[in-house]
Amino acid sequence: MTEEIIIAGFGGQGVLSMGQILCYSGVMQNKEVSWMPSYGPEMRGGTANCTAIISDEAISSPVLNTYDTAIVLNQPSMDKFEDAVKPGGLLIYERNGMTRKPRRTDINIYAIDAYEASVKMNNTKVFNMIVIGGFLKIRPIIEMDNVVKGLQKVLPERYHHLIPLNEEAIRKGMEIITVEHKLN
Template identity: 70%
Template sequence: MKEEIVIAGFGGQGVLSMGKILAYSGVMQDMEVSWMPAYGPEMRGGTANVTVILSDERISSPILHEYDTAIILNQQSMDKFEKDVKPGGTLIYDGNGITRHPERTDINIYRVDATEEAARMHAVKTFNMIVLGGYLKVKPIVKMENVIAGLKKSLPERHHHLIPMNEKAITRGGEIINEVSLVE
C-alpha cells in the first residue's frame, strides 16, 4: 500500500499541520512516511502545500509529480493540482472560495464544506481537522487512535486541551463529506 497525497491551500488554513498529523499517524502505524512542505515567504495568506507519502514499503523519493489524492482548499490550488491527480485517484475540496469546480470525470471527487461547518461549530480553527475527517472517511488509511496520537505529537502541550474539540471536528468531517457526481 502506498498513498501519495498533496494538501494545498492558503497559509494559515492548517495545510502543513494537517500533513504533519497525517505523517505522525502513519509513523504510529509503523508505516514509512514522507512529509515535504512548500510555502512562500508570506506564510499566512500566501499559498502553501505539503506532500505526504504513507507506505508499507520504503519510499524512494519525497518528490511527486502526480498524486493518489489531492486535498484542495483554494482556487489557486485547484488550478494547479487538479490535473496532477492520477486517473482513478481522489480529489477532495472545500467549496469556500472555489469559483471553478473540478471538471475531471476520470477521478473521484468529494466536497467537504469545512469552512461553513467550522463556523457552525463556533470553532474556526478546526477547519483543517474537518477536512482531515472527510479524507479519512473516504480513505481510512490510518486509525483514529493514531490520528489522536499524531495530534498530541504535533500540538504543543499547552494546546492539548483542544484535542477533544479537534477529535469532534474530525468525526464531523467524516459525516459531512459528499461525493460529487459529474456527468460526461
C-alpha cells in the same frame, strides 16, 4: 499500501499541519512517512502546499508530480493540482471560495463544507481537522486511535485539552463530506 497526497490552500488554513498530523498518525500506525513543504517566499494569505506520503514500504522520492489524492482548499490550488491527480485517484475540495467545479471525469471527486462547519462549531481553527476527517472517511488508511496519538505528539502538552475538540472536528468531517463524482 502507498498513499501519495498533495494538500494545498492559502497560508494560514493549516495546510502544512494537516500533512504533519497525517504523517505523525502514520508513524503511530507503523507506516513509513515523508512530509515535504513548499517553502517558497510564502506568507499568510499566499498559497502553500505540502506533499505527504504514507506507505507500508520505504519511500523513494519525497517529491512527486502526480498524486493519489489532492486536497485543495482554494481555487488557485485546484487550478494547479486537479490535473496532477492520477487517473482513478481522489480529489477533495473545500466548497467555500471556489469559483468553479472540478472538470476531471476520470477521478473520484468529493466536496466538503469544512469552513461552514467550523463556523458552526464556533472555532474556525479546527477547519483543517474537519478536512482531515473527510479525507479519512474516503481513504481510511489510519485508525482514529492513531490520529489521536499523532495529535498528542504534534501538540505541545499545554494544548492537549484541545484534543477532544479536534477529535470532534474529525468526526464532523467524516459526516459532512459528500460525493460529487464517483468512478465505478
